[in-house]
Structure formats: C-alpha cells, structure tokens
Amino acid sequence: MLKAEPLPLLATGIGKKAVVAITGLVLYGFVFVHALGNLQVFLGREAIKAYRESLHSFPKALWGARAVLLVCLLTHVTLTIDIAAKARAARTTRYKVSAPIAEQGILQRYARKTMVLSGPILLVYIMFHLAHLTAGVVPGLPFKAGEVYDNLVRGFQNPMVAGLYIVANLLLGLHLYHGGVALFQTLGLRHPQWDAHTRHAAFLVTAVVTATNVIIPTTIAAGLIRQ
Amino acid sequence: MAETIDLKLHVWRQKGPSDPGKFEDYSQYAKGISTHASFLEFLDVVNERLVLANQEPIVFDHDCREGICGMCGIVINGEPHGPQKATTTCQLHMRTFRNGEELWVEPWRAAAFPVIRDLSVDRSAFDRIIQAGGYITARAGAAPDANAIPIPKRLADEAMDAATCIGCGACVAACPNASASLFMAAKIGHLNTLPQGQAERDKRTLAMVAQHEREGFGACSNHYLCEAACPKEISVQWIARMNRDLLKAAMTYKPEPQRAGGDG
Ligand code: HEM
C-alpha cells in the first residue's frame, strides 16, 4: 500500500513556485516604482537629487526596503535554481527534432524560453548596476556620492555601459512579461473572465518599465542629455 | 493525393531500461505505405517486414486504437502523438505526412517514465499518483437515483472536460521539465469540481501532489506545451485551479484524528 503522506508546502514544486511568484511580485513592484522615479532625470539635476535626498531622509525605511528586496531576490533566485535543477533531472534526454509543439506568439515563446537565461543575466546586471550607481566602485567610471544626475550622465556617455543597460533591460522586459502572466497561474488566480486583462496588465506594466529603462541610457548616450 | 508513400524512417531501438539505445534507419521497410493506414498500422507493416527479414519487431504500446485508452504514445519528429492537434497516435493517419518525409520516432522522454523497450515506457508513476488520491466517500448499496445529487450543468460539464484525460502521458513528454502537472491537475480537478469529491478534497490534493513530487516529475514553469500536446485538449486552467486548491489545502488541512471507531 502506498503511503500518501502529504509533503510540507515548500517541499512541493507548486509551493516553491508560489514563493517565486510572490517574491517576483515584490521585485515587480520595486522595478515599477524605481523606473518611474528615474524618469525624473528628465526634470533636471535638482529634481532627481531632491528625490534621492527625500528617500535618504528616512534611513530606517530605506534600509528596511533594501533588506526586504535583497531577501526577496535571494529567495527568488535560490528557488528558481532549485526548480530548474529538479527539472533537469526530470528530463535528461532531448528529442532528436525540436518541434514548436504549441502555436504561440513570438514574444510569448521567446519570453518563456529565456526565463532561465534572463534570470542569471539579470543577476549579473543587478550586481553591476549596484556597483555602478549605488556603491560607485566600477573602475574607470567616475562617481560622486549623492550626485545622481552626474553619475548617470557620465556613466551612460560610455556606449559600452549604455549598451549593457539597454540589453539587460530588454531581457528584464521579457522576464517581466512572462513572469507577470505566469504568477497569476502559479498562484491559482485565474478565471476566463480575467485572463485577457491579466495579460494586458502584465504587458502594460512591463512596457512602461522597459521603455523607461531603455530610454534613459539611450537619450544620454545619444547626447540629448548632457551634464 | 498518392495512395501510397515512401518514408525515411528512423526508429529508437532500446533493448531494456539500462541499454543506452539508438536510432535505426528503417527506410527500406517504410516504402509503399498506404496513406489510409493509421500510424500504428504503419508500424505493424514495418514490423511484419522486420520479422520477414529476421529482425526483432519494434515494441510499442497500444490497446483500443480508437483514441480512448491512452496506451499509445510515441514522439514523432519531436511532437508527442505526432503533428496533428487533438489526436492520439492511433488516430493519426499516414496522409498527414508527405511522400519522402523524414520521420524520427522515439519514446516519451522523462526520468519518471523509464523506457521498458524501444518505444514502450513505464507509466506506472501515473497509477501511483491516482492511487495516492485514495477513495471518495460515496454511499454504497443500491444504485442511487439519477439526479439524486443536484449538480449545476456548468460544473458537470467542467468536470467532464477534466475527466476526458486518458492518462497517455503526452503532457509529460511535451514538457521541458517533464512535469505531470496537466495530468495531475485534470485528475485532481475533476473530483474537486463535483459534490462527490468534496469530503476528501484537501487530503486528496495534498497526497497526489506529494506523490507527483516523489515520482521525480519536474515543476510547471508555464510553458503550456502540455495543453498543445494533449490529445484531449485539456486546458492549463486546470493547473491554476490545482495550484489554488493545493495552497488552500496546505494552509487549512488538519489530518483526521486516528481514534478507534464506535461499537457500531
Ligand atoms: C528585477 C528582478 C526580478 C523580478 C522582478 C523577477 C520577477 C519574476 C516573476 C514575477 C516570475 C514569475 C513567477 C512564476 O512563474 O509564477 C519570475 C520567474 C522566474 N524568475 Fe525572476 N525576477 C527577477 C530576477 C530574477 C533573477 C535575478 C533570476 C535569476 C536566477 C530570476 C529567475 C527566474 C526564473 C528562472 C523564473 C521562472 C521560474 C520557473 O521557470 O519555474 N529572476 N521572476
């Protein structure tokens, strides 16, 4: 007789995916607010500096938020690596011919296929981004603490840096688009009446985040914003 | 359309679970195939010719040959059950293929479905998932009146959609993670949708998900190839429902107390 003992939620793929979805949602909220905040670079040096200072005037809240984000990111990454490793063990052989099987739009197909790829690349990008604009420790890129505007403009005047940000944020776009739809499925929050709205909302939020994050380095690299 | 076609046929041959296996070129036995034959009849013809040539026939699973038992299951050019939507291998006809087309025929690939021989895999992991689900509490005795339990038409239809799963395993074969989520979701979902399934709802959901984990299937990462490969077109909506049922059950389920029963 089979012993049908239930497993703790976090020992099941569904439970792990739920945590991936919730931590992903927190990070989603962050990138959205972060992107909108960064738009203030177009209002000029003083506006974005004032924004930075208002955030830094609540150090407890700032560090609290940073801690939450860090925990979410680490959890998200650790669990997805664990899930991907299990999936590899579950499917060790590939088929001779790789068929598309499902008829899916190019965006959807590409986004779902690149999840495991866009994730780790994002992680490298996030580390570079923090080293560049938060800590200011990237060799060759001058940095002055508190001078957000100058740091941004000087950084993106380097086409390599701008290019890296643009590519990474396009990948983030794919990741967010797939993730934004997937998380509703993962958490079981689906209904035929909402499905279209969910997809549109994920697309819209992703488009806003991606467009903002691509436009900022592009305009600076093109010399439209100067010091 | 030509009445017969010639095919470039490659078939996976594997002597047993521990044999590494390899593709064999059987094009010489795949000439003059009637376009009216089903894919399994095509394999029957190839097998007759192999036997005449003193070779071992290809082992493949089949039973009803009318698309309802779920025994047949072959990957043809990377697609479980071949290229035609909503069709089992036994219902797939050779007119689907072009004269001279190259076919790569292989078994379901999943660690939880070890190859028994050639194209035949061991799908008993599915039986154990069903078994883990256990019984439903139903009144025994004389057959109940029809409609004794009122069930809204919508729910009856939905439950029927899930219950069309024939357990063939194409969802696992199609999934890049070899996840059996669609199978499991259909089996959990059809009982969880009906009044008869409510008494053991949480217990069943938890137990079947746990067994899926123990069998070594992967987790769903929302590729949705299962839905596209399913010969019964079962929707991935069922996976969302299963996820919801599991999360709810994990947070609220209390095991039955193990007390001795009354004197009766
Ligand atoms: C800005 C940071 C990030 C955000 C906002 C984010 C958001 C999301 C969301 C919402 C999901 C959907 C969860 C679901 O399937 O229901 C997801 C999935 C995923 N994320 Fe992220 N993520 C971020 C960073 C990363 C990083 C750094 C990795 C690196 C490993 C990663 C790897 C993955 C993978 C692999 C999946 C798919 C899970 C699966 O296939 O089962 N993510 N992400």
Ligand code: FES
């Ligand atoms: S042989 Fe029964 S479904 Fe194909």
